[in-house]
Amino acid sequence: MDLYTEIILDHYKDPQNSGTLTNPTVQVVEHNPTCGDKIHLDLKITDNKVTQIAHESEGCAISIASMSLVSDEIIGKSLEEILKLDKDYIFELLHVEISAGRIKCALLGLAAIKHAILQHQQNG
Amino acid sequence: MIDFPFLKTGIHYLDNAATTQKPASVINAITEHYENGTANVHRGIHSLSEQATDQYEATRQAVADFINAKPEQIIFTKGTTESINIVAHSHDFTAEDEIIVSALEHHSNLVPWQQTKAKLRVIPLKEDLSLDLEAYKKLLSPNTKLVAITAMSNVLGTITPLQEIIDLAHANDTKVLVDAAQYASHFAIDMQKLKPDFLALSSHKMLGPTGVGILYTAHDLKPMQFGGDMILTVSQYESTFAPMPTKMEAGTPNIADVIAFKAALETLTKIGFDKIATHDTELLNYAIEKFSAHPEVTLYTPPNQAAVLSFNVKGSHPHDIASVFNEFKVAIRSGQHCAEPLMNTLGVPATARMSFHIYNTTADIDQAEKALEKVIKLFS
Numbered sequence: 473m474d475l476y477t478e479i480i481l482d483h484y485k486d487p488q489n490s491g492t493l494t495n496p497t498v499q500v501v502e503h504n505p506t507c508g509d510k511i512h513l514d515l516k517i518t519d520n521k522v523t524q525i526a527h528e529s530e531g532c533a534i535s536i537a538s539m540s541l542v543s544d545e546i547i548g549k550s551l552e553e554i555l556k557l558d559k560d561y562i563f564e565l566l567h568v569e570i571s572a573g574r575i576k577c578a579l580l581g582l583a584a585i586k587h588a589i590l591q592h593q594q595n596g
Numbered sequence: 597m598i599d600f601p602f603l604k605t606g607i608h609y610l611d612n613a614a615t616t617q618k619p620a621s622v623i624n625a626i627t628e629h630y631e632n633g634t635a636n637v638h639r640g641i642h643s644l645s646e647q648a649t650d651q652y653e654a655t656r657q658a659v660a661d662f663i664n665a666k667p668e669q670i671i672f673t674k675g676t677t678e679s680i681n682i683v684a685h686s687h688d689f690t691a692e693d694e695i696i697v698s699a700l701e702h703h704s705n706l707v708p709w710q711q712t713k714a715k716l717r718v719i720p721l722k723e724d725l726s727l728d729l730e731a732y733k734k735l736l737s738p739n740t741k742l743v744a745i746t747a748m749s750n751v752l753g754t755i756t757p758l759q760e761i762i763d764l765a766h767a768n769d770t771k772v773l774v775d776a777a778q779y780a781s782h783f784a785i786d787m788q789k790l791k792p793d794f795l796a797l798s799s800h801k802m803l804g805p806t807g808v809g810i811l812y813t814a815h816d817l818k819p820m821q822f823g824g825d826m827i828l829t830v831s832q833y834e835s836t837f838a839p840m841p842t843k844m845e846a847g848t849p850n851i852a853d854v855i856a857f858k859a860a861l862e863t864l865t866k867i868g869f870d871k872i873a874t875h876d877t878e879l880l881n882y883a884i885e886k887f888s889a890h891p892e893v894t895l896y897t898p899p900n901q902a903a904v905l906s907f908n909v910k911g912s913h914p915h916d917i918a919s920v921f922n923e924f925k926v927a928i929r930s931g932q933h934c935a936e937p938l939m940n941t942l943g944v945p946a947t948a949r950m951s952f953h954i955y956n957t958t959a960d961i962d963q964a965e966k967a968l969e970k971v972i973k974l975f976s
Binding site (some may be wrong): 474475476481505506507508509510530531532533534573574577 | 621912913914915916919920923930931936939945946974975
């Protein structure tokens with residue numbers, strides 16, 4: 473089975489929503505210490521919904537494609553809805569089987585988004 | 597011809613710096629111990645226990661012979677990491693003390709020193725990725741209590757100028773610990789010639805079982821663990837300890853794997869380090885030749901390099917390189933290789949790494965090159 477499908481390669485080479493926001497509600501930096509992957513994430517949250525997202529990602533094709541794919545999907549979703557998203561949701565977005573060694577790569581983007589939301593909620 | 601059963605899997609195993617494959621003699625020694633020889637050591641009067649003790653101590657003698665040391669200088673640990681931690685634990689460093697490490701160190705020869713009160717000083721790399729010995733000379737001071745240095749980098753394959761480093765340290769009245777985890781599997785080590793104060797190595801990187809390490813020590817050490825076997829006398833409120841090395845080995849040790857480690861040492865001796873070095877050089881040169889033919893590839897090639905080749909491919913992350921290689925049944929390592937500071941020095945988030953041993957052939961590298969071509973096609 474081929475891990476590097478067209479979807480993954482397209483999103484890796486040209487990630488959706490890459491960059492920064494001028495006036496984000498919340499900002500986080502998410503690391504994967506085992507491989508050095510790093511995501512800078514900006515979220516704009518209005519009325520309990522994510523209205524804008526921007527990320528600057530350094531990492532492997534799986535982590536960047538996953539960040540790119542999920543960034544498109546969460547716009548307009550409520551914070552509670554997003555916090556319920558799990559790894560199966562990400563695997564469906566990626567359309568490929570992710571081996572145990574690559575799961576952290578695939579989930580880094582979603583982890584960044586969830587951290588940003590939790591940080592926003594804690595700051596009230 | 598030495599039998600390595602894993603060869604039947606058809607996997608092109610190029611991750612030997614992480615751990616090596618095991619010859620049949622090692623696997624059989626483990627099975628033989630559990631089937632016919634299971635007993636605890638240093639305890640029973642019965643024959644099985646005596647036999648287990650004899651075999652366990654025979655490995656200690658074999659290690660001593662292998663590195664030209666005395667058996668009482670050989671402590672069994674669970675690996676290089678534990679060996680280094682024992683030395684760190686055994687010294688009471690003060691805030692005035694300094695410990696010198698190099699920019700090449702694996703986390704196992706860096707993080708234990710960070711936990712002491714001593715200040716760390718780092719030997720930098722030169723432009724060509726070799727150690728800057730002039731900088732090292734300047735780092736040595738009256739406060740330098742220890743130099744902790746790898747003999748061979750797990751990321752770049754760099755062979756460090758050990759003898760010079762040790763001699764300079766000793767002239768400064770400074771002790772030296774050598775991390776020989778990589779080196780000991782590729783080159784002969786002679787304690788009488790090298791004269792380090794401490795040397796750490798791991799069985800599993802030397803064709804032996806996991807869970808066995810060696811700490812060679814020229815000095816008396818402070819036990820890190822207390823309990824059975826390491827004592828001389830025990831009264832209700834106090835105890836006296838056995839002499840070296842017994843006092844450093846509390847509790848029931850990893851008997852089967854220690855016994856099997858002897859078979860690994862015998863295999864390395866049978867092959868011979870001259871042959872290993874020649875083989876390593878041939879494969880490394882072949883890999884450099886094949887991979888450097890692709891302009892998309894960056895190779896990390898320090899002078900005095902052995903058996904390890906780190907690389908990057910334009911437009912791709914090392915994890916993706918390793919995933920594509922895996923599709924071609926080529927096992928390589930990718931990531932930071934437990935050497936995050938070195939990755940920062942190289943200015944990359946990570947590298948992909950091929951590392952060789954005696955059972956590898958140019959066919960493994962040819963297959964790796966096919967995988968490389970796919971990586972380039974996908975990402976560059």
